[in-house]
Amino acid sequence: MNRTGRIDRSRPVAMNATFRSEFAQMGAKIPTPGTTEEEDFDPVADCNWDSLMAFLACDTQWRVSGIGMAGLVWIGLDYTACDIVFRRSRFADDLWDDVRVMEEAALPVLNSGDD
Secondary structure (H helix, E strand, O other): OOOOOOOOOOOOEEEOHHHHHHHHHOOOOOOOOOOOOOEEEOOOOHHHHHHHHHHHHOOOOEEEEEOHHHOEEEEEEOHHHHHHHHHHHOOOHHHHHHHHHHHHHHHHHHOOOOO
16 A cells, blocks of 8 residues: 555545545535445546655654744745755656645645644
8 A cells, every 4th residue: 555545556545434524625516426336436536646655755844933932933944955855866856846846735734724
């Protein structure tokens, strides 16, 4: 099994109430099917798969600052460390821009204080 919880990338994951709830928290509306059966759903388009894998490979490289009793402030990815991850994992350089877009989208969520 890989980090996205999938055993076989060629098979979509099942869309269930948990996934619908998580997408709703992000503001995405996923229609509820007319049946009680779970439907197949692929949350990551094939063209974005390598970008997601590169982003997840860098997930331990966040710069975080503690601000006393108030908690943590997520500053951003440590680009030097991510460069090492990219080279060691042999990710294509053109994925870096995608990782930075995901970083920019993640920072407000990480710093929102919501669990």
